[in-house]
Amino acid sequence: MSAAFHTTTLEVHTGRRECVRNLTGDCEGFLxxxxxxxxxxxxxVPHATAGIAVIETGAGSDEDLLDALGDLLPRTDRWRHQHGSIGHGRDHVLPGLVAPHATLPVVSGRLALGTWQSVLLVDTNRDNPDRTVRLSFLG
Incomplete structure (x- = not known):
């Protein structure tokens, strides 16, 4: 049995505010x-200032994630990496905590996620309002 490889990219507008964008529907559509x-x-996500998380959404969890990241990585001028808006250096540390990738099992053509799990793009970078996300399937 040979494996098939398929890939595509999504262009996601995240705006100029920190955000968590649900990509689960896009992933399911691609599959x-x-x-x-x-x-x-x-x-x-091939960007130095964004990540992919698999967590519950709704009920405030996505906002809680942004709040926790704000506590861990405050938007101040303390960062050595300084260009762009104040605190932009913390955006470059984000992928150390929220990895820029996730690999997920696909079973019977569907993502094998837990009941409340979603695939999320996490973007704290106010200076870059547009992101590319690559989806790659091997099966």
Missing amino acids: SSIGAREGLLNVF
Whole structure:
């Protein structure tokens, strides 16, 4: 049995505010469009200031994530990496805490997520309002 590889990119407008964007529907749509059955989906954001998280959304969890990141990585001028808006250096530390990728199992053509889990783009960079996300399926 040979493995099939499919890939595409999403262009996501995140705006000039910190945000958490739900990509679960986009991931499911991609899997459906290629007729995926069993395999792995890799979600990757090729930016130095964004990450991919798999957590619950709704009920405030996405805002809680941004608040926690704000506590851990305050938007101040303390960062050595300084260009762009005040505190932009913390955006470059973000991928050390929220990895720029996630690899997820695909079973029967669907993401094998837990009941409340979603695939999220986490973007704290106010200076870059547009992101590219690469979806790659191997199955």
